[in-house]
Amino acid sequence: MQLESMYQEIILDHYRNPHGRGLREPFEAEVHHVNPTCGDEVTLRVHLDGDRLADVSYEGMGCSISQASVSAMYDLVIGKSVPEALEAGEHFMTLMQSKGDASVAEKLEDELEDAVAFAGVSKYPARIKCALMSWMALKDAGARALSVAHPTTSTGGQNA
């Protein structure tokens, strides 16, 4: 079976025991993202301390890949500034586009920590969206939270 290449033990661990799950106060922005092809959903809140991500809280339902991805993302981005978190998101996107190329995963190991375990997902185009959903939600929520915090430097947030 090829399954083990995608369902790394580390992914199954995050799925069974998700880190940071639950919606918490306070928060500056909340977003709801869905994957319309399959109905996976995530509601995600961002709380900033200055420009640092003090908390990312979430509720969601979906497959093991989508749920484990948001848990691994939580571990990775807490304490980072929004631009740093978005950069991690870019690395994760690169990993998802790697089509299973192990050298890409190797190079990103330090940047992505647990999230590098999702490398196997990149071989299954239908599942990439599952893994990316939470990162898209974070990008969206991060931008909105910043626009609340710094309305004059907003780049298009509705709350500016």
Place this chain on the structure above:
Amino acid sequence: MTQTVSRPEAGAQKAPLPLDVEAIRADFPILSRTVRDGKRLVYLDSGATSQKPRSVLDAERDFYETCNAAPHRGAHQLAEEATGRYEAARATIGAFIGAPAEEIVFTRNSTEAINLVAYALSNAVTAKEEQFRRYAVGQGDEIVVTEMEHHANLVPWQQLCERTGATLRWLGLTDDGRLDLSDLATVVTERTKLVAVTQQSNILGTINPLGDIVARAHEVGALVLVDGAQSVPHQPVDVTELGADFLVFSGHKMLGPTGVGVLWGRYEVLDALPPFLTGGSMIEVVRMEGSTFMPPPQRFEAGVPMTAQVIGLAAAVEYLLALGMDRVEQHEKALTAYALAKLAEIPGVTVIGPPDTVARGGAISFTVDGVHPHDVGQVLDDLGVEVRVGHHCAWPVVRRYGVPATTRATFYVHTGYDDIDALADAVRKAQEFFGVATPVTTREAG
């Protein structure tokens, strides 16, 4: 591994199958390929799109190789031959559902056929021709659907209501996956202009009692559109028995090519509808100041049609007729009974929809406790078992039954008991992989 060895089954009986599965499989080139490192292809996703027998592929190729031309245009020999084949195909496809050729309109698929009707009903509001305003939908009018509909038979009606100010109402579902008709008389009323209902649910497998619905709709003067996308490929359907005003279905779900669907309409109704798409082929006279249109079906076929696909669909119809639609239906009924029994043997598996084969087709949706449908599908795929996972374009249905999504297996003429066995084994493998399998000993003890 011993956990997955099947025991002698009391419930799962293999009734003799009406169709010769091995002979049929030989007609489908794709079934000889393997998937995921040499696994036999167990294709259980015909409900999404069916595979194509060689005769359908040959018919398309033959058209392109021998008489390709734009039908209903030009006076050369190829145009004559292309027109002849296109119209002969229309007659073949019409006869398949008991309809005359002039009541058959070709569209891209069922979705487009439904949109054609929905847009005709709102175009009727502003039609300059008196004859096209008969079925105009406006404020105070109601459109009735059901909670069981595929998005294709729901969203176009929501949009029609938004365009016209009409109100959308719907019939709900019972806990066992059937239409709740207890309030049929209060939902379908004198205000109802059209009732749109599926004949066979693409997610629950339910076959609906259309007779009651058609009778009530016609009693109040409403039109009835039947979504036959999942019924026409799998059971005999005759529009004269159906009694509805419209029937839609897709070629690609019935062994035919993609890119061709059918709208059947009673001629009198079609003739009172304004066009949906306009342009070449559908006009009578064109002047700079305005145009007049052809009678049906040409009025609804703007532009050069999908000629090769229509000819391919006629070949698919001939293939199905040679098998016999009664036998196709019985074949799938036997497979469905076996599959329901096999799945019922697996602890933690719950079928969403009717639990037996009474008024039920072969779409079997199920959940596996502790394993998300996507993950079930991934394990199945790894074993060569190709099913559909998700909400199956019927989001309100999965919401109604309180599940985020389901895994769905659908059958067709090449499906055999070995495919169902592969499905059941793969579901047990998924349970094992995600650590939610119930050991065999526990089950036997219990």
